[in-house]
Amino acid sequence: MGFLIFLGIAAVLVVWIIGLYNGLVTLRNQVKGAWAQIDVQLKRRHDLIPNLVEVVKDYMSYEHAPLEKVIKARNTAVAAQGTAAISAAENQVTGALRQLFAVFENYPDLKANQNVMKLQEELTSTENKIAFARQYYNDTVMTYNTKQELFPANLLAGNLGFKKAEYYQVPEEEKQNVKVDLR
Numbered sequence: 001m002g003f004l005i006f007l008g009i010a011a012v013l014v015v016w017i018i019g020l021y022n023g024l025v026t027l028r029n030q031v032k033g034a035w036a037q038i039d040v041q042l043k044r045r046h047d048l049i050p051n052l053v054e055v056v057k058d059y060m061s062y063e064h065a066p067l068e069k070v071i072k073a074r075n076t077a078v079a080a081q082g083t084a085a086i087s088a089a090e091n092q093v094t095g096a097l098r099q100l101f102a103v104f105e106n107y108p109d110l111k112a113n114q115n116v117m118k119l120q121e122e123l124t125s126t127e128n129k130i131a132f133a134r135q136y137y138n139d140t141v142m143t144y145n146t147k148q149e150l151f152p153a154n155l156l157a158g159n160l161g162f163k164k165a166e167y168y169q170v171p172e173e174e175k176q177n178v179k180v181d182l183r
Contacts, residue, residue, distance in 0.1 A: 004135040005152060005182045009095075020152075020157075021156075023147065023162055024148065024162050028144060028162065030144070031137070031144050033140075035083075035137055036168045037133040037136065037137070038129050038130065038133040038134060038168070040133075041126055041130040041133050042090060044129075045077055045126045045127070047073070048122055048123050049074045049093075049097075049123075051119055052100075052119045053070060054117045055119060056104075056110060056116060059107050059110040059116075060107065060110070061104060063106075066099055069096045070096040070100050072096075073092040073093040074093055074096075076092065077089035077090050082166075083167075086169060087168050087169050088169075091170065093125075096111060104116070104120075109166070129138070131168070132176040134168045137168055138167050138168055142164055142167075145165060148162055161164045
């Protein structure tokens with residue numbers, strides 16, 4: 001009789017460990033899938049940037065610096081590896097694009113160009129998709145990391161090979177208040 005109780009407890013323990021393991025695998029794969037969605041949107045942005053630069057370079061013949069900054073930031077982002085490096089590089093792309101769009105204000109013909117307007121609209125749409133993908137990724141990372149930290153999963157997660165995932169971070173300088181001068 002004691003042996004049957006032991007067998008029953010062992011069976012429950014094995015089923016619980018299998019459930020825990022499968023739940024962590026599912027969450028880890030969701031994190032990977034969420035990252036893949038960010039990657040898809042970043043690829044789209046990387047593909048749009050050369051088109052934008054090609055269209056505007058003739059209009060901006062005297063202002064090469066903003067264009068060069070965008071291309072340099074894009075190339076750095078394409079080469080970046082790992083969540084933290086990609087996050088930092090992509091935030092530089094965002095900043096360079098903002099500066100470029102601000103320069104557009106000095107060129108009425110450029111602002112009126114249909115190709116530029118279309119590319120700017122596509123980039124804005126892509127930026128929104130990237131923001132949503134980042135939010136989903138970070139939500140998924142939070143769920144995955146929390147699952148690993150909760151008792152009793154925290155006793156086994158590390159031994160089963162699960163590691164915490166990194167959040168997609170916003171740099172400190174982008175968290176600062178924007179200074180507006182309306183003089």
